[in-house]
Amino acid sequence: MRKVFLQTLNLLLILAAIGLGLWLVNQNFPAANQLAVAATLGEDTPMLSSLGPPLRTALDYPHQLILDTPVYFDLRSLPWFTRARVELRYREEGRTLVGLAGKVGEPWQYAPVMPLLVTTDEDGWQRAIFDVDLTNLMRPKNVRRFLIETVGPAGRALRLKSLDVTLER
Amino acid sequence: MNFPFFKHHRFHFLVEPARVVFRVSIVTSFLLLAVEYLLPGFVANWFNPLWVLLLAAGSGILSQVSE
Numbered sequence: 001m002r003k004v005f006l007q008t009l010n011l012l013l014i015l016a017a018i019g020l021g022l023w024l025v026n027q028n029f030p031a032a033n034q035l036a037v038a039a040t041l042g043e044d045t046p047m048l049s050s051l052g053p054p055l056r057t058a059l060d061y062p063h064q065l066i067l068d069t070p071v072y073f074d075l076r077s078l079p080w081f082t083r084a085r086v087e088l089r090y091r092e093e094g095r096t097l098v099g100l101a102g103k104v105g106e107p108w109q110y111a112p113v114m115p116l117l118v119t120t121d122e123d124g125w126q127r128a129i130f131d132v133d134l135t136n137l138m139r140p141k142n143v144r145r146f147l148i149e150t151v152g153p154a155g156r157a158l159r160l161k162s163l164d165v166t167l168e169r
Numbered sequence: 170m171n172f173p174f175f176k177h178h179r180f181h182f183l184v185e186p187a188r189v190v191f192r193v194s195i196v197t198s199f200l201l202l203a204v205e206y207l208l209p210g211f212v213a214n215w216f217n218p219l220w221v222l223l224l225a226a227g228s229g230i231l232s233q234v235s236e
Contacts, residue, residue: 009190017196024211024215028211046210046213046214046215077210078208079208141209
């Protein structure tokens with residue numbers, strides 16, 4: 001009886017480990033070839049970091065204020081995702097959005113990306129969509145760094161509502 | 170309370186299953202950490218593989234307990 005119990009437990013644990021591996025493969029190779037990642041503003045998440053450096057940003061919950069230029073964020077994505085669609089929803093409060101830039105070299109080389117589309121929604125929030133080619137960017141340990149560039153007088157803010165990244169294979 | 174299932178054996182409820190849990194979780198954690206080393210983010214984008222290592226450490230210590 002004891003032996004049967006231990007063997008069953010062993011089998012269940014091995015099946016759980018195999019299931020964990022299959023779940024990970026399924027998560028990393030999505031069937032739709034797309035993976036949507038949403039940033040939690042002000043918090044580091046496993047795939048998307050919070051905006052930095054801290055002095056240039058402020059958290060006005062649930063929004064994030066960008067007070068100076070440039071600010072950065074990091075994206076950890078696996079090498080088979082070659083394109084990313086970055087979508088920013090924001091409101092300009094004296095500071096205007098210029099664009100996004102991806103890091104291509106040390107120490108301070110960035111390739112600028114202009115927005116594909118900037119629209120204003122009915123509720124007054126603006127939406128900028130960027131299409132980024134991830135293959136050119138530096139990726140130490142699969143982490144790519146992006147800058148958000150804005151222009152405006154010091155002390156004026158760009159109010160960020162959401163930052164969404166859709167990775168594509 | 171009587172447990173007829175285990176009555177005739179000196180079954181240590183924590184110690185003997187802990188040995189099985191240790192065996193599986195230590196192998197799983199090494200595999201997960203190896204995958205994470207080769208492809209950073211494959212595992213850690215979804216959960217922290219150190220939790221499995223912690224489970225292995227906990228059950229490994231428990232499996233060494235004797236009365």
